[in-house]
Amino acid sequence: MPRHSTPDAPLPQAVGSTPLDPRPLHSVPVRLVVARCQVDYAGRLTAHLPMATRVLMIKADGSVLVHSDGGSYKPLNWMSPPCTLREGTTDDGQVEWTVTARSTAKGPEDTLRILIEEILHETTHHLGVDPGLQKDGVEKHLQELLAEHPATLAEGLSLVRREFPTAIGPVDLMCRDAGGLSVAVEIKRRGEIDGVEQLTRYLELLNRDPALTRRGAVRGIFAAQEIKPQARVLATDRGIACAVVDYDALRGIDDSEHRLF
Missing domain, CATH: 3.40.1350.10 (Trna Endonuclease; Chain: A, domain 1)
Structure with missing residues (x-):
């Protein structure tokens, strides 16, 4: 996890930087981070999640999702692809993720800011090719x-x-x-x-x-x-x-x- 701002560093395309990664999705790892974090969304509306332990997921398709232990299967907040994730630090040295996307061509830019106080666990894994949903x-x-x-x-x-x-x-x-x-x-x-x-x-x-x-x-x-x-x-x-x-x-x-x- 970087401890300094890296605005020009080439991020793995799996975390949603645009243009889309030419590699097939199954060649890009899914990234899971368990961390104490604060999450703020701004766009068509605003939402705030105070500091707590959550699961952060960056999927190969570019999605960024924030999960808690409750709330059923749905994420507390998320950003759909195509979006861009930048990792850096605040003035006081805390890790900060900034995820940006545009909901429509003429719409406002959506921003998800994730302030990370402590990383408890981090892993990446290649899930391979999914056969897809079998419709009933x-x-x-x-x-x-x-x-x-x-x-x-x-x-x-x-x-x-x-x-x-x-x-x-x-x-x-x-x-x-x-x-x-x-x-x-x-x-x-x-x-x-x-x-x-x-x-x-x-x-x-x-x-x-x-x-x-x-x-x-x-x-x-x-x-x-x-x-x-x-x-x-x-x-x-x-x-x-x-x-x-x-x-x-x-x-x-x-x-x-x-x-x-």
């Missing part, structure tokens, strides 16, 4: 049905490709709207904040591709059978459309098209 029967079938009937999500929408590849995983559906703009669709059975964050990361990457943005920015649709209120608020704030999908009605459309009578 309903979610997989929902993706198949929406691929066949994309216009149920938005009028004039047509399918370009299922499982559209990105550097951090495939987008469920890549579509094109009536005006020729690219539309990324993320599909869940239950729409929660994690799904919105996932689609946000996809959109950040897709909007760097000039082939997809020739006519304008790639927009997102978050589709689910049920969307939690907090997820809807976050999606709206990030300019992502929400679509509640009636699975039974979609199955009815599919069945009627394959009936003889």
Whole structure:
């Protein structure tokens, strides 16, 4: 852990410096730090976590997460990629991490400042290639049905490709709207904040591709059978459309098209 400011030192791209690391994610180690720390977030709102023992996680995809022993599986605070992490020290010699990211192209810069009083444990580990989430029967079938009937999500929408590849995983559906703009669709059975964050990361990457943005920015649709209120608020704030999908009605459309009578 550095004890002096290193603004020009090349950080491992795994901690979120941009541009993205050209190495595959499985070649970059995940970093875990158990430390007494204080955390302050500033951006669209402000949040403060007083000094306490927490787990700091820097993932290979560039995410920076702050966990405590409580609060279920969700981090107390986090920064989604792409973001930049700089390590330095304060005037009184304490280690300080500064994580910065821009939530949208025109939005304010988000800053996560982590003041570290004491490091209790630190480790890095290569997790290797993850096989990915295996969708259950309903979610997989929902993706198949929406691929066949994309216009149920938005009028004039047509399918370009299922499982559209990105550097951090495939987008469920890549579509094109009536005006020729690219539309990324993320599909869940239950729409929660994690799904919105996932689609946000996809959109950040897709909007760097000039082939997809020739006519304008790639927009997102978050589709689910049920969307939690907090997820809807976050999606709206990030300019992502929400679509509640009636699975039974979609199955009815599919069945009627394959009936003889």
